[in-house]
Amino acid sequence: MSELEYKIVVGLEIHVHLATRTKMFCGCELAYGEQANTRVCPVCIGMPGVLPVMNKKAFEYSVLTALALNCNISSFTKWDRKSYYYPDLPKNYQISQYDLPFSEHGHIEIPLEDGRTKRIGIIRAHLEEDAGKNIHTLGNFSAIDLNRAGTPLLEIVTEPDMNSAAEVRTLATQLQRIVRYLGVSEADMQKGHMRFEPNINLHITKDGTLYKTSISEVKNLNSFRAIERSVAYEADRQLDEFLETGATMKMGNKRTYGWDDENQCTVLQREKEEAHGYRYFPEPDLVPVEMNEKWLAEIKSRLCELPLQMQTRFAGEYKLSDYDAGVLTADRSTAEFFDRAVKAGGDAKRLCNIITQTGLKIANVKGCTVAELPITAEALAKLAQMVEAGEISPSASAAIFEDMVNTQKTPDTIVREKNLIQKNDAGEIEAMVDEVIAANPKAVADATSGGKKSKKAIGFLMGQVMQKSRGQASPKVVSAILSKKLG
């Protein structure tokens, strides 16, 4: 039996729909799910005589994203036509960028399971227009919906730096968080705002010799699950193929696959990479874009703290678990809201619990983010402070949070009005403890027995006292008095 080791090698091409108001080269508003061919004009359907005009916002969104991915921004970039005949492509060429993309040479950090991060190189990012959609549900005819034609599309190409299906998935989710943080894309996978195309092959070492399998490109993936599974599937398939046939990569031998979600397998679409027949040449209808220092600085000023940085900071600075920091930073506004509340004087761990256990639930019901709830970070900080100070019990805080949302009153007002101030008065609590002890001799006996039943019985007595105080007694004080009384 020969010795065999292998490494999965994956690079990703990612297409991101930018959330501009209008299309890339015309004034049509972007829309999803509208009636077919209602969001079109002569320009985006490529009528004879029309000319494109660059959407400046789309360009700025792209530059912002590239900056977040640590890319170099070119001071001079131009547009090119990429020619191919396809029914969903109105002009039979796509306006894209070929040899002078607006940005190159960046990287993105992705978190690994062991808590470390890994740097994945970005080869380039360029801007282009999306095509329309072919609809094949009409029997003998195919229909074309051009609503999507002309949507600004940011294409990001990574280095083949990923070495597992999980890493590919992580990169995809990180990128989704980043573009959402930047506000440049809704990045809704179901709406096709992000599409992924992994390029996968294996580096196999067998008997000391390195073999590389031919690259498979899986087209048009639009769910994280599909990305992960298709990479895993392709890796297995390629290994099997290599073991069976020994076939390795030949120049230009790249195969294109689709992902069959129903059968959870890849399906071969094209055996050979077609010759580079796109006949790229500079788009004569658009002028090159020159990026000056002032404009670049202006775009740079819109950068924000990125999700992974924020997550790491929360975990480190606020001593939160990676999991909690991840939940809080899933969405930029929630993360910033939390951060503001901490800075307003709330205890981080306490605020984290309040937001993740209560806030997210309420926000979910209301269909918004925590930050969009009608409460201020300062009010939430106050709530956390009151819990910390023992003025209210943690269990009461959930109800108060809800009241704050519904009435927009401050937590101290709500606590006062509803008489929810936690009782710390030892004398009053002692009286209640005495009553409970007197009324439950069996439980007292169990509690003092020291046996198995002891813990359960103490809990029961605690509960009885808390109930008597209508939840207002400080559990700490109750516990102290009870244990003293029970000896």
Added chain:
Amino acid sequence: MLDLTARELSAKILHGEITSVEATEGVFERIERIEPTVGAYISTFKDYALSRAADVDRRVAAGEQVGALAGVPVAVKDNMCMSTGATTCASKILENFRSPYDAHVVERLEAADAVIVGKTNMDEFAMGSSTENSGLKQTVNPWDATRVPGGSSGGSAAAVAARLCFGALGSDTGGSVRQPAGFCGVVGLKPTYGRVSRFGLVAYGSSLDQIGPLTFDVADAALMLNVIAGHDERDSTSVSNEIAAPCDYLEKLDEPLSGLKIAIVPEFNAGADSEVQNAVAAALEVYKGLGAELIEIRMPHFEYAIAAYYVIATAEASSNLARYDGVHYGHRTAAPADYVEVYSKSRAEGFGDEVKRRIMLGTYALSSGYYDAYYLRALKVRNLIRQDFTKAFEKADCIMMPVSPTTAFKVGEKTADPLQMYLADIYTIATNLSGVPGISVPCGQDSSGLPIGLQIMTPAFTEEKLLRIGRMFEKHTDHHTKKPDI
């Protein structure tokens, strides 16, 4: 009335001496009589034109404000989109195309209250120098019906020369306004690239195409340029007002330029037919008599212009014309065997030979492995030609040379030999490659009575100067007043 210039006509309409309806009816009467011989128009819109004319008359009568071309019947080349009638580009593939929108220049003409009477014939998709490549009809030269009117704006030139309108728009990619203007004895202006918006002009060679007027005289060209020039945000290549705002080209038109320095390229002049050489030499003498100084220069890269042009223009065309595929736009083949045949047969049936030839040339030039040798090299030549112009304009105000090496040639004379046909544009192509403006002004006739054109070029965005130089000549000669006997 049909002997009036556009300026004279508009003045008379404004003063109530003649109505626009009368002028328009006069044009249509003449169209009915003469158009069957000339074949200048692909379509005319009599009812539409008369209703627009009546509207102008009503407003003039009511003392309302009217535009600079109020009531003047004009024509538009059929590659400019217009929501009235069809926009065919003289191609079978677009024979039934109706644009839902108006080109920028059509909007401008109508905003200036011009009365558009019809769309003129042309070489299919503006590819040609004789209008013989029209897929829809033949246009002849009004001076001699056995000869071509030039091209590709041959219909516009013939319509103006035959007085079938008072001015027309053409498009000039390699000489397509100036050369037919020269052949038909009218004035043809190609403004600087970027001076007039291309929005709505069906593209041939996008980096070379420019719309310009064909008129009876230089003053009318200035008048029409006033109407169509200026920035349009829908065309990213249209020049901004900060860089080069248009001006009122009529304002100083009649002021002659003193101390004018004219660059000439002796070997170019020597390359033309002797009668053309003589007419151009005589024109230069007129300028000398007006105090101009002639400076001999060389344009060393001019000789590569045609080669560079046929790479760049066809490359752009191959991409611009990709949308006419029977799927998106244009004729669709009747019974395709499969999906690929929808494309291949529709295009094979819809395009004429010259268009196919240029699509193939351009596709080849852009193909992987050939791009550097052809397209990239052509761009380098283009830069060198720009430098030739820059150097020339350091020494002189303008450059003068013939518009074409010959006068109008016979119908059918060059159709069998595309290369011979391409040489018809030898003097005009370089301005398109460099972007500078050029004008063709009538400067005489050959022994057969065929018009000869003088070409004048000036630096980019100096149309004011260009027109004034042309006007100087016109005021001291009567070539532009000669009319064909038709």
